[in-house]
Amino acid sequence: MTKYLTTIGLEFHAELKTKTKIFCSCPTESGGAPNTHVCPVCLGLPGVLPVLNKAVVELAAKAGMALNCEVARFSKFDRKNYFYPDLPKNYQVTQYPLPICRNGYIEIKDAQGQAKKVRINRIHMEEDAGKLVHSGSSLSDSSYSLPDYNRAAVPLIEIVSEPDMCSAEEARAFGEMLRLILLYCDVSDVKMEQGSLRCDVNISLRPEGTDELGVKVEIKNLNSFRAVYNAIKYEEERQADMLDCGEPIVQETRLWDEQSGETRSMRSKEDAHDYRYFPEPDLVPVVLDDEWMEHIAASLPELPAARLCRLTEQLGVGEKEAQQIVQNPPLAHFFDALYDEVKDAKMVSNWLLGDVSRLLNDSGMEFSALPLDAVDTGHLLSLLKQGAINQASAKQVLEEMFTTGNKADDIIAARGFAQISDSSALEGIVAQILADNPQPVADYLAGKKAAFGFLMGQAMKQTKGQANPAVVKELLTKALEA
Amino acid sequence: MPITDMTIRDMAQALEAKQFSAEEATRAHLERIARVDEKIHAFISVTAEQAIAAAQAADQRRAKGEVRSPLDGVPMALKDIICAKGTHTTCASKMLESYVPPYNATCWQRLEDAGAVLLGKVNMDEFAMGSSTESSAFGPTRNPFDLDCVPGGSSGGSAAAVAADLAVYSLGTDTGGSVRQPAHFCGVVGIKPTYGRISRFGVVPYASSLDQVGILAKTCYDAATVLEIVAGKDKMDSTSAPYPVKAYNQFCDSDISGMRIGVPKEFISDAIDVEIRQQLEEAVTQLRALGAQVEDVSLPHTAYALPAYYVLATAEASSNLARYDGVRYGLRVPAGNMRDMFVATRNAGFGTEVKRRIMLGTYALSSGYYDAYYNKTLQVRTLIKQDYDTIFAQGFDCLLTPTAPTTAFKLGAHTSDPLTMYMQDICTVPINMAGLPALVVPYALSSQGLPIGLQLIGSGFAEEKLLAVGSRLESVRLLPDLDE
Structure with missing residues (x-):
């Protein structure tokens, strides 16, 4: 039996967290009644012109900096032409030969636990399309379809990796790290299930011992990293079986079907569009000068890798605990705020991963919704550390703070928890x-x-x-x- | 003087002197449209009620001493490619026959804010593609100087309306000569300012990197007055230029002695009518007499402009016109599925010339041809720009050329021969490719009694120099005999 090597490249679309759309002042927020967040510009009415939202450039450049990219001082927009009713102008304004960012990378761990750089080819800015609501299950089997252009021209960045990954595990690790970095940068909500982060997989197999890459297949409709992982596993097996039987792999786009756990063919290369890209004449080039570049760089937060390093090496938090904290930005931010109060990283991490996490779990809440005030919680932990209250009381006080929102001191006084240390x-x-x-x-x-x-x-x-x-x-x- | 004979300048003075009201001026024009436009067919739609209401509002402002501009209460027309909120904007196409924009183009907004009275929307070649106004889906416009001749195009309705005194001035658009060639054919002044001088927001695009709003008027002074109001940076158009707007009419009739004027030899060949060449010579003599220094110059890449233009313009058009698919607005021809609906709608909605240009442009952008056509064209465009940069760097103030190879031609003369029609743009297209301003002024009548206009080309944002020279060159107003 031939062994095969897998080559994987990923493409992500992340919705940028701007207040307004990329070329007009319509709100980007989701959930409005259909076609209420629209204007002549994002509807592409005859005669309208796009005007670039500066915040889009800033967030795209910020993401690029966080992903170790070269940010272009000069980039421009192009038109990608194809007919589809979710596209108001029947072309998408995107960036083709001169994207805003190039040549970045993300560091992940390979199967041996060694650090591995996965390169990023480019990041470019573009507009999203609208949404079609079909009377049937798809455009082709519907008697009618209703377009909703609320999402049309919401700003996106497309992030394209190099084909540097060789397993479902690596692809998932890359995706999760990318998501985390974007989350820390606050450039996107990165919610895969809601579509603010979308991922397409390009995958090919080749026999071990050969250099030439096999025919690649693109997989779409992946709504979670679990789906990315499962689709790659499935596709590895499907392609290996075909190669074993001497069947050629066709270059095509396949859809992941979550229900059946299979990919199925959507369109072959022959059906591929000729997008007839050309420079968008209605926009001027994007020029980032030193001052603007520095302003954007200054807005970069501490990134996950640096944060992990600080927690383990400077503050002495255990590797496993530090990982847990860094994975969850609201938790990590709360950790920092608590640490500022208490100055005892071990104690803070134990409490956060222990009691605080338990309280959240019990009430089915996310860390982002934590009803605790960092200063007051820090005060409670300081009292415990000074011996002004004992461990058992402190746990009860924390729980009461969590459920009632009352101040630690008030609870301690009311419940007579003050400890005599004098x-x-x-x-x-x-x-x-x-x-x-x-x-x-x-x-x-x-x-x-x-x-x-x-x-x-x-x-x-x-x-x-x-x-x-x-x-x-x-x-x-x-x-x-x- | 009959009201409809008046220039903007005359009318502003007459309104100020209370010789008549804006309402009277508007009614006089509406009455003339009702009487004369049957022959000309300059208008696609006449907005009489709104026009009278706007004129009455102008009269009330004047009564309160709140006159907004020299255009306040002066009746005018818009090419039917410029969006005016609530009025039909058809682009002379079946595709948009029912389309009413919900917003104003910036150029019209500025005029409306200045008190302009919109009489209606005027005819054009469909989506501004043509040089004769014959490709209009609503029938051709006729030349007021000879009803068997075309008014030029694509802004044929804009030029004919002004020539026939149906409007005091009008706005057109110029992508390859569409303001200037009709001005030449109809004996009116036409200015295509520098690319970026007037906002394109709300102007339905043909070829975005070449399109520019232009003005058709009875005199240079009038054109200059309108330019000052419509020009300037617009936050809705990223490609609009931030440079300050000048009081352009102050430059009219100024001393031009010592100005250096070039006559590019590439524009003068056997392809140009003898009479037009003779008038150009006359103008050179006249300019010298006025103290200008006139010299022969060369713009070596001129010959490449026309073919390059027809690649670039059609490429952009193929994308700009993609949105007319029957989904959101305009014509929809129902069919069994989406693809068939697109095809049926576009097949029924677009005329032959529009389809031809969409196909040409689609081809030029297709993979495998892009480098040979579109990219090559961009290189040619750079060379053409450099030709002009070189000349203006030598200290020339402007260039003098013919506007088109011929005077107005007969209806139907070129409709079956698109290449001859395209040749109409040979003297005007290079200026759009270079993004420069150009002015056409009526200079003489031919032996056939058809107007001859001459073209002045300037360096970027130097419209005032063109207006200075043009106002000295322009003939006494040429008047058609409409045999009323």
């Missing part, structure tokens, strides 16, 4: 207990260490549990050994 206040109590319990004292001094626990218990009982056990222990030991 040794002068506890010295008298310790002395009294020693005086009242001569037998256990004698037992302890005779070597029955268990008696110490009894004396500790008496002290906690006397103080209704508010005594700081560590302080009591220290005072008892001192008194007994004096």
Whole structure:
């Protein structure tokens, strides 16, 4: 049996997080009644002209910088011509020979756990199409279809990788890292299930020991990274079976069917459009000068790789915990805010991944919806760290903060959770207990260490549990050994 | 002087002197349209009610001393390719016969804000593709100087309306000569400003990188007055130029002694009518007499402009006209499926010339041909621009050329021979390719009694120099005899 090597390249479309569309001032927000977020410009009425939204350039360049790309000082727009009723002008304004970004990369881990750079060929800006609502299941079997142009001309970036990945695992890792970087940059919502991040896969197989790439197949309709992973696994098997039987692979576009877990042919290369690209004469070139470039660079946040490094190497958070934190930007931002208050990375990470995560899980909430205030939560953890409250009380206070939104101090006062750590206040109590319990004292001094626990218990009982056990222990030991 | 004979300048003074009201001026024009336009067919639609309402509003402003501009209350016409909110904008095509835009073109918005009174929308070649106004889906316009002749095109309706005193001035568009050749054929002034001088927003595109709004008027002074109002940066058009707008009419009738005027030899050949060449010589003599320095110059790449234009313009047109598919507005011819509906709609909605140009342009952009045609054309365009840059860098103020190879020709003379029709643009197309301003002024009548207009070409954004020279050159207004 021949073994095959897989080659994978990915193409992503990310909706940019701008308030308005790419060439007009219509809102980009989704969910309006059909054809309410439209104007003559995004409807492509006769005579209208596009005017480029500067925020689109900024977000596209920012994404490029975050993905280690060269950002072009001079780029321009082109028209991609094809007839389809979701496209108001029957051409899409996009960038072809001179995209805004080129030659980037993302670092992932390969099967051996080694760092691997997956190159990014280009990032370009373009407009989205509208949406067709079919009376049947597709355009061809519908008696009518209704176009909704609310989404038409919402800004997109297309990110095209080089064919540098060789497994479903690598493709998924690349996609997840890309998504995370875009999320940190705040350039896109990157929700695959809602379509604000879309992924197409290009995949080919070749026999081991050969260099020439096999015929590539494009897979579309992938709504999650799980789908990307499963579609690649399926396609690897399908193509390997065909090659084993001596059947040629056809260059084509296939659709992933989530239900059946299969890909099926959508169109072959012969049906491919001739897009007749040419420079968009209605727009002027995009020129990024030094000042604008610096302004954009200054808006770049700390990226996931750097953040992971800071958490593990500078703050001493464990590798696994740090990974968990960095995967989730709202959690990571809350971590930083809490760390600023408490200055104890281990404690903060334990609480966040422990109690806070549990509270969120129990109420089915995402970290982004966390109802806790970082400063007040930090205050609670500081009290715990100083011994002003004990661990068990702190957990109860946190839960109450989470459910009621009340302040930590108010809860502690109302519930009488304040811990006595003042040794002068506890010295008298310790002395009294020693005086009242001569037998256990004698037992302890005779070597029955268990008696110490009894004396500790008496002290906690006397103080209704508010005594700081560590302080009591220290005072008892001192008194007994004096 | 009858109201309809008046220039903008005359009428502004008369309105100011309360010799008549804007309403009277508008009614006089509407009445003349009703009487004369049967012969000319300059108008596709007449917006009489709105025109009278706009004129009455202008009169009320004047009564309150709130006159907005020299154009306030002056009746005019728009080429039917320029969007005016709520009025039909057909592009002289069946495709858009029912189309009413929901917004104003910037050039019309500026005129409306200045108090202009819109009489209606005027005829043109379908989607501005043509040189005779014969490709209009609504029938041809006739030349007021000879009803058997064409008015030129594509802004034939705009030129004929002004020549026949149906409107005091009009706006047209010029992609390869569509304002200037009709001005020449109809004996009126036509200016195509520098690319970017007037916003293209709301002007239905033919070839976006070449299209420019132009003005047709009875005098250079009038054209200059309108230019000042419509020109200038528009935030809705990224390709509009930020340079300041000048008080262009102040340059009219100024001293032109010492100005250097070039006559490019490539524009003068046997292909140009003898009479037109003779008039050009006359003009040279006249300019010298006015103290200008006239010299022969050379623009070596001129011959390549026409073929390059027909690649570039049609390529852009094939994309610009793709949106007319029956889905959203305009004509829809129902069919069994989407593809068939597209085909049926476009087949029924577009005329022969439009289809020809869409096919030419689609071919030029197709993979495998792009480099040989479209890319080559861009290179030719650069060479043509460099020709002009070189001349103007030598200190020439403007260039003088014929406007077209012939005077107005008979209806139907070239309709079966597109290449001869395309040759009409030979003197005008290079200027669009270079993006420069050009002005055509009526100079004389031919032995056949048909107007001859001469073309002045300037460097970018130097419209005022053209108007200075043009206003000294323009003949006493040529008047057609409409035998009323």
